[in-house]
Amino acid sequence: MEPKTLFVFTIFLLFVSSSSETLKKQTYVIQLHPNSQSAKAFPSKLDWHLSFLQEAVLGIEEENEDPSTRILYSYASAIEGFSAQLTESEAKTLKNLPEVVAVRPDHVLQVQTTYSYKFLGLNGPGPSSVWSKSRSGQGTIIGVLDTGVWPESPSFDDTGMPSVPSKWKGVCQEGESFTSSNCNKKLIGARFFIRGHRVANSPLDSPNMPREYISARDSTGHGTHTASTAGGSSVSTASVLGNGAGVARGMAPGAHVAVYKVCWFNGCYSSDILAAIDVAIQDKVDVLSLSLGGFPIPLYDDTIAIGTFRATEHGISVVCAGGNNGPLASSVANTAPWVSTIGAGTLDRKFPGVVRLANGKLLYGESLYPGKGINKAERELEIVYVAGGDKGSEFCLRGSLPRESVQGKMVICDRGVNGRSEKGQAVKEAGGVAMILVNTEINQEEDSVDVHLIPATLIGYEESVVLKGYVRDTVRAKARLIFGGTVIGRSRGPEVAQFSARGPSLANPSVLKPDLIAPGVNIIAAWPQNLGPTGLPYDSRRVNFTVMSGTSMSCPHVSGITALIRSAYPSWSPAAIRSAMMTTADLYDRRGKEIRDGDKPAGVFAIGAGHVNPVKAINPGLVYNIQPVDYIAYLCTIGFTRSDILAITHRNVSCGAVLRKSPGFSLNYPSISVIFRRGRTKEMITRRVTNVGSPNSVYTVNVKAPMGINVIVKPKRLVFSHVDQTLSYRVWFVLKKGSSRGEKVAGTFADGQLTWVNSRDSMQRVRSPISVTLKNH
Secondary structure: OOOOOOOOOOOEEOOOOOHHHOOOOEEEEEEEOOOOHHHHHOOOHHHHHHHHHHHHOOOHHHHOOOHHHHEEEEEOOOOOEEEEEEOHHHHHHHHOOOOEEEEEEOEEEEEOOOOHHHHOOOOOOOOOOHHHHHHHHOOOEEEEEEOOEOOOOHHHOOOOOOOOOOOOOOOEOOEOOEOHHHOOOOEEEEEEOOHHHHHHOOOOOOOOOOOOOOOOEOOOOHHHHHHHHHHOOOEEEEEEOOEEEEEEOOOOOOOEEEEEEOEEOOEEEHHHHHHHHHHHHHHOOOEEEEOEEOOOOOHHHOHHHHHHHHHHHOOOEEEEEOOOOOOOOOOOOOOOOOOEEEEEEOOOEEOEEEEEEOOOOEEOEEOOOOOOOHHHHOOOEEEEOOOOOOOOHHHOOOOOOOHHHHOOOEEEEEOEOEOHHHHHHHHHHOOOOEEEEEOOOOOOOOOOOOOOOOOEEEEOHHHHHHHHHHHHHOOOOEEEEEEOOOEEOOOOOOOEOOOOOOOOOOOOOOOOOOOEEEEOOOEEEEOOOOOOOOOOOOOOOOOOEEEEOOHHHHHHHHHHHHHHHHHHOOOOOHHHHHHHHHHOOEOEOOOOOEOEEOOEEOOHHHHOOOEOOHHHHOOOOEEOOOOHHHHHHHHHHOOOOHHHHHHHHOOOOOHHHHHHHOOOOOOOOOOEEEEEOOOOOEEEEEEEEEEOOOOOOEEEEEEEOOOOEEEEEEOOEEEOOOOOOEEEEEEEEEEOOOHHHOOOOOOOEEEEEEEEEEOOEEEEEEEEEEEEEEOOO
């Protein structure tokens, strides 16, 4: 998925590349053994951390360098350790010290509404509605790690907000164009973390860089958009230049928001992210929302996984974007089992921008273009497609289009390489007056819309083949654009967004990821008032709201819903809250049909447990609870070493002792993932469910077995006598004869469902998706 502005959805590592650069410094995160006895010999944690640096750094005295200037952050809560500027040889020296757990080079990640709350049913009437039961999230604090915030946005107005919770320990950090008065009872805290970014990049005031604020103020809009989606206040006159008009609200409009700016124009550095998690834990947030990520990496190297484990230990729910690298299999990121991993789905809202060819054929497209020039585009114009050569003219790169070919015409532009809205600027600069943006085979029928700079629309791949064929075979091919405004309820939704990352997880295949999908396509939310709706520097229009797509948008939807459930049930654990959302998720769209993934029903690796349904999640009946210590046992069962587990959990444990205490351990996850390795024909798992509904409840099991698998559940009935009672059940998965040779299992994967149905209320169903994998059979 190409960027809206300057962001790309990738992850990479910064390594010193040659022996000639061994003296070049870069940032490393140094993790130390927790509860080290040597720490007691120092007056402060910073002094202790500095002692390691002094031992490893060579030649500092001769260089008259103060070693303390090398330290970027001294961490206290997210991990035990610090980040510092080191040469390659110094990093190797540190790694060999006995009290050092790991030395990791700084990773850089990238950032991955007027209607969606209605689509999710949050605005239901009466005292039984989700907002009524949860008091709209009052008392809950959502911490958002992103690009900052535009505090003057009406979405952060605090009219009617309750007082700041007494537990709050955060601050409103002052900086460039940001003072303590920018915070209020809605936006209760704001901080920025730039040290990792600063030492790895040129100064942010460089003439070659876009405008950036050295403060928590948002320069790109992404953070403002996500924060308002999670917990924005009600805004009655929201629209994008007239499109998508209505009342804008975050998922938890009564919740408080704290912003931690960790992302800058060149990305989000893991040292800065870890520092933000570290402080957010101390600030006492209830929910952490991270619309950050990239490709999957092992948990013991994953800064987000490591930092958020500590957050989970402190009772903080962590929600992360699953990434935008779909539909590639095994592309899902942020897959730690203590994190809620969110994919993206569509709404049933459309913004028609139809192409009417001169031969009468209609090609459906979508657009949020509002302003001047519509009349010109709605009359017939000649269409041109400038392809060939080495200038990238088929992608409408700036400077690639010959004026003599496009002057006064409608230009076809392929998606890819540069931003979608930027293509329109390239057409405009070359004298074109309208644009048809076309999906390539990679994008298929994906319909992410934009507030284009010129009259323009986006059409799908199938339509693009028809359009290009018409232009190729017709002398002076012509067309007009017909804009249809905002249309709700006439299309299927939700469907899986094509860009949404897919499972199974490479880093953690024994837990099904993503966990859920949520609205993430064409989401309208708050926007900085000094930016145009495209975010491009030459867009002079000004708005309070704009549209964006990505798992970055679906993540804060679930963060806000998490805040609602926590407000309704403040004693619930992060695992219980996630369970409530997963076991009540939808498998069917608004028309009662199976949720689609392109031209087929969506599988578990696309939607996990399904599409989040907060109306059902607020009353789940049963929940699957997990304690932090259970995650340690789980890591032991999947073969992680003692040092791996120490790096992730800060616990120095013997897996042998752990597993002897818990023979046959199964992580009590709401989804069920079974892996048959060579020679195995039977697997057994155990689950525990806690009654959070009515006392004296009885649940009966219903199983949809994966193809080629016999499923046996014991017991088949769970009889609860009181609330908060926990009962266990076991499930055996047995390969049918021939299945080990692949004769009765579709490929190497099969899926199914296990559902506990309330005998007194058949509408209350507690469903777990099942994923079965055959390895080396």
